[in-house]
Amino acid sequence: MDTVKTESGFYSLTPKDGASLSLPRVSGTLGADAIDIRKLFGGDDLVTFDPGFGNTAACESRITFIDGDKGILLHRGYPIEALSEKATFPEVAYLLLNGELPTAAELTAFDDTLKHHTMLHEQIRNFFNGFRRDAHPMAMLCGTVGALSAFYHDSLNMTKQEHRDLAALRLIAKMPTIAAWAFSYSQGFPFVYPDNRLGFAENFMHMMFALPSEPNYKVNPVFAKAMDRILILHADHEQNASTSTVRIAGSTGANPFACIAAGIAALWGPAHGGANEAVLKMLGEIGDKSQVPEFIRKVKNKEDGVKLMGFGHRVYKNFDPRAKIMQRTCQEVLGELGIRHEPQLELAMELERIALEDDYFVERKLYPNVDFYSGIILKAMGIPTSMFTVLFAVARTVGWVSQWKEMIEQPGQRISRPRQIYTGAAQRAFVPIGERG
Missing domain, CATH: 2.20.28.60 (Rubrerythrin, domain 2)
Incomplete structure (x- = not known):
C-alpha cells in the first residue's frame, strides 16, 4: 500500500x-x-x-493539549505552570467546563453553586454500611458514584442543557464528600459533613480529618494549598484511558453518573491511577540511598525484571511539567512539617539525579513524571496509600465531566465502535456432539 x-x-x-x-x-x-x-x-x-x-x-477537543516531546501541558491554552501557581482548583474547574477563566463575579457564583451541591442524600450513608469495613476506598467510590443516578433523577435527560450542567456540577461537588466518607469508613471514623465556609480543597481535607472530639480542628493552610495544587495538576490530561472510557460510555447515551463510575473503574488500574502508590512501594523496597546503585543496575538488566516506577510516560518524551511543580510542593509540605531529612525524599532525589545523568535513561527519555513525588506528599499529609487513586479521581472528575459534556454537545456525535482484526477460525460447519471424535 x-x-x-x-x-x-x-x-x-x-x-x-x-x-x-x-x-x-x-x-x-x-x-x-x-x-x-x-x-x-x-x-x-x-x-x-x-x-x-x-x-x-478518536475525537476533536478544545479542552487540553499536550506536546510530549516539549513537555507542554495546556488547559484551554493556559500552561499548567501558570494555573497551578496563580489559580485555584475551582477556577480551573470553571475554565475546563466553560472554556474561559471566570471573572471574580463568575467565580463567586460558581463556587457558591458547587457548595450548594456538596451534601449527599442522607440515604446514601446506607451504601457505606453495606461495604465490608476493609473494603478498598476505590470500590466504595465506584459503587456509590454509579448509584447517584438513583437519587438525582432530575438531571438525567441528556438532551437538555440544564440537565447536563446540573449533573456536571453535582459530580464535581459531591465527589470530595463521597471520597472523604470512603476514607472515614475505612478508618472507622464518623462521617463529617461538608463545611461550606471552607474552600474546595480545605473542605475536602476537613471532611477527611476532622473529628467530633476535636471541634476546633483547622486544616493546615500549607497542606490545603498543596492539596489544591495536586487537584489542579490532575484535573485533566487529554484522552487517557479513563477519559476515553468516559467518552465511550457517554457515546451510548448512558447517564453521566454511570459514565464517571466507568472512568473511576478504569482509573483504578495500577497502570493508570495507581502509579504513585507503586513509587512508594519501590522506595520502600530500595530502603536506603546506599542501595540505589544496585537498584539501578537491576533496572538496566532486563532479566532481573525490576522497573523504575515514576519515570517515563506514555505521552511525555521530555520532563513531565507537572513533576517539577510537584517536587517544589513536596519540599513545601516537608518544610512545614519540619522534616529536613526525609529518607524517602532524599532517596527519590538521588534516583532522579542518577536517572537524569545516566545515558541509559537519558537515551530512553525516562524522566520523572507527576507520580514520582505525589505519593511522598500525600503520605506526609497523613493520607494512606489506599486513598491515593481516590484523590486522583476527585481531581479528574472535573476533566471527565468537561470531556463528557463536550462529546455530548458536539454535532454528529456517534456511538464509539472500534473495529478489529479477526484472527480466529474461518467459518466452519457445526458437528453434533455425538459425531465429534
Missing part, C-alpha cells in the same frame, strides 16, 4: 490491486495533523490497526 500527500492537502492511498483513495488532512490548532480515514472501510474494506490507540485521534 502506498500513501502519497497531494498538493491539495489530501492523502492519496493506493491499496495493492485497488483503486486510489483520496483521504483529507485534518488540522488542529496545535499538535500533529491527522488523516481522516472514515472512507476506508466503505471504499476498499480497509481498517487501520493501532493497538492501544497510540496513534489514533
Whole structure:
C-alpha cells in the first residue's frame, strides 16, 4: 500500500490491486495533523490497526493539549505552570467546563453553586454500611458514584442543557464528600459533613480529618494549598484511558453518573491511577540511598525484571511539567512539617539525579513524571496509600465531566465502535456432539 500527500492537502492511498483513495488532512490548532480515514472501510474494506490507540485521534477537543516531546501541558491554552501557581482548583474547574477563566463575579457564583451541591442524600450513608469495613476506598467510590443516578433523577435527560450542567456540577461537588466518607469508613471514623465556609480543597481535607472530639480542628493552610495544587495538576490530561472510557460510555447515551463510575473503574488500574502508590512501594523496597546503585543496575538488566516506577510516560518524551511543580510542593509540605531529612525524599532525589545523568535513561527519555513525588506528599499529609487513586479521581472528575459534556454537545456525535482484526477460525460447519471424535 502506498500513501502519497497531494498538493491539495489530501492523502492519496493506493491499496495493492485497488483503486486510489483520496483521504483529507485534518488540522488542529496545535499538535500533529491527522488523516481522516472514515472512507476506508466503505471504499476498499480497509481498517487501520493501532493497538492501544497510540496513534489514533478518536475525537476533536478544545479542552487540553499536550506536546510530549516539549513537555507542554495546556488547559484551554493556559500552561499548567501558570494555573497551578496563580489559580485555584475551582477556577480551573470553571475554565475546563466553560472554556474561559471566570471573572471574580463568575467565580463567586460558581463556587457558591458547587457548595450548594456538596451534601449527599442522607440515604446514601446506607451504601457505606453495606461495604465490608476493609473494603478498598476505590470500590466504595465506584459503587456509590454509579448509584447517584438513583437519587438525582432530575438531571438525567441528556438532551437538555440544564440537565447536563446540573449533573456536571453535582459530580464535581459531591465527589470530595463521597471520597472523604470512603476514607472515614475505612478508618472507622464518623462521617463529617461538608463545611461550606471552607474552600474546595480545605473542605475536602476537613471532611477527611476532622473529628467530633476535636471541634476546633483547622486544616493546615500549607497542606490545603498543596492539596489544591495536586487537584489542579490532575484535573485533566487529554484522552487517557479513563477519559476515553468516559467518552465511550457517554457515546451510548448512558447517564453521566454511570459514565464517571466507568472512568473511576478504569482509573483504578495500577497502570493508570495507581502509579504513585507503586513509587512508594519501590522506595520502600530500595530502603536506603546506599542501595540505589544496585537498584539501578537491576533496572538496566532486563532479566532481573525490576522497573523504575515514576519515570517515563506514555505521552511525555521530555520532563513531565507537572513533576517539577510537584517536587517544589513536596519540599513545601516537608518544610512545614519540619522534616529536613526525609529518607524517602532524599532517596527519590538521588534516583532522579542518577536517572537524569545516566545515558541509559537519558537515551530512553525516562524522566520523572507527576507520580514520582505525589505519593511522598500525600503520605506526609497523613493520607494512606489506599486513598491515593481516590484523590486522583476527585481531581479528574472535573476533566471527565468537561470531556463528557463536550462529546455530548458536539454535532454528529456517534456511538464509539472500534473495529478489529479477526484472527480466529474461518467459518466452519457445526458437528453434533455425538459425531465429534
